[in-house]
Amino acid sequence: MRRSKVREHIFKMLFSIGFDAADADEQIELYLEQVEEASEEERGYMRKKVKDIAAHEEEIDAMINEHTTGWKTGRMNKVDLSVLRLAVYEMKWDDEVPVKVAINEAVELAKNFSGDEGPAFVNGVLGKLA
Incomplete structure (x- = not known):
């Protein structure tokens, strides 16, 4: 499975x-059961990454809040917030993902799942964080 597809999951x-x-652990396992095209290794990678992001959530949210004006994490829509959390984690804690790739992939996710202003918003926040 391509990394961009893994990232989407x-x-x-x-x-x-x-x-x-x-119910995060249960939700993760139920979701992973539905991803038939994923290997056990890919499922393990996805499970670990989601749990790592959740473990760093407060720190990630603080970083996001430092670089937004008027749109703190409590007011953001869940799509943009989820995209940002994933990208910030990749930028700050995942040495396998170059910063430019993390930003580009986040913008692509926002294009596919967020509203019209989502991609620009995500790009702007991540650009300040980079």
Whole structure:
């Protein structure tokens, strides 16, 4: 499976648990059961990354809040917030993903899943963080 597709699945899991983090582990496992095209290695990678992002959520949100004006994480739509959390994690903690790739992939996710202003918003926040 292509990394961009893996990243899309991670984004979808983050989006889902953004509504009810209490059942995060169960939601992750239920989601991964549905991803038939993923190998066990890919499922393990996705599971680990989602859990790592959740573990760093407060720190990630603080970084996002430092670089936004009028749109703190509590007011952001869940799509943009999930995209930003994934990208910030990749930029700051995932040495396998170059910063430019993390930003570009985040903008692509925003183009596919957010509203008209989402891609520019995501790009602007991540550009300030880079």
